Amino acid sequence: MIPLGSCTMKLNATTEMMPVSWPSFTDIHPFAPVEQAQGYQEMFQNLGDLLCTVTGFDSISFQPNAGASGEYAGLMVIRAYHMVKAYILNLNLIVHLQFILIV
Secondary structure, three states, X not given: OOOOOOHHHHOOOHHHHOHHHOHXXXXXOOOOOXXXXXXXXXXXXXXXXXXXXXXXXXXXXXXXXXXXXXXXXXXXXXXXXXXXXXXXXXXXXXXXXXXXXXX
């Protein structure tokens, strides 16, 4: 199911949405035993690995996928990126300052 409010998903072509609405794909019970959902687990693991490779992230999350919670998750990723970059920048400045002070 694609939650309402996901602007990105509203723009997907019908042909792209058709496979995710097939009963053979969507009708698994939410409490199905893990051994009966191994194909789903494999599919999501493979997709997650591919997304990590493409994005360069160490890991990904399939949730939250839409709406305000999705926007918030995206903002937190952007915030973390800039915090890491600022930390690296600060380390570089410290190293350069130490080099200048030593010389």
